[in-house]
Structure formats: C-alpha cells, structure tokens
Amino acid sequence: MSDSMKNYEVTFIVDPVLSGDEIKATAQTYVDLLKNENCNIVHVD
Numbered sequence: 744m745s746d747s748m749k750n751y752e753v754t755f756i757v758d759p760v761l762s763g764d765e766i767k768a769t770a771q772t773y774v775d776l777l778k779n780e781n782c783n784i785v786h787v788d
Contacts, residue, residue, distance in 0.1 A: 755773065757766050774784055 753773070755769075757769055761769070770787060774787060777784060
C-alpha cells in the first residue's frame with residue numbers, strides 16, 4: 744500500500760426487521776458500488 748492511499752471505514756445501519764438475506768444484499772450493494780469506483784475492499788463484517 745502506498746503512502747498516498749487513503750483508508751476509510753464505513754459503517755451503515757439497516758432496519759432490524761430485514762431478513763439476513765436482505766441485509767447481505769444491502770451490504771453487497773455497497774461493496775459493488777465501491778468496487779465500481781475502483782476501491783479495494785479489505786474486510787466486510
């Protein structure tokens with residue numbers, strides 16, 4: 744990793760009535776969006 748690369752941590756809150764699959768789909772939407780912007784995802788929890 745170069746010194747000029749910036750690291751960010753993103754946290755988002757979802758409606759607790761969503762199912763596990765809906766939560767995973769929401770998280771995947773954000774992962775896809777970031778990857779489309781050439782971001783490197785290092786961890787998803």
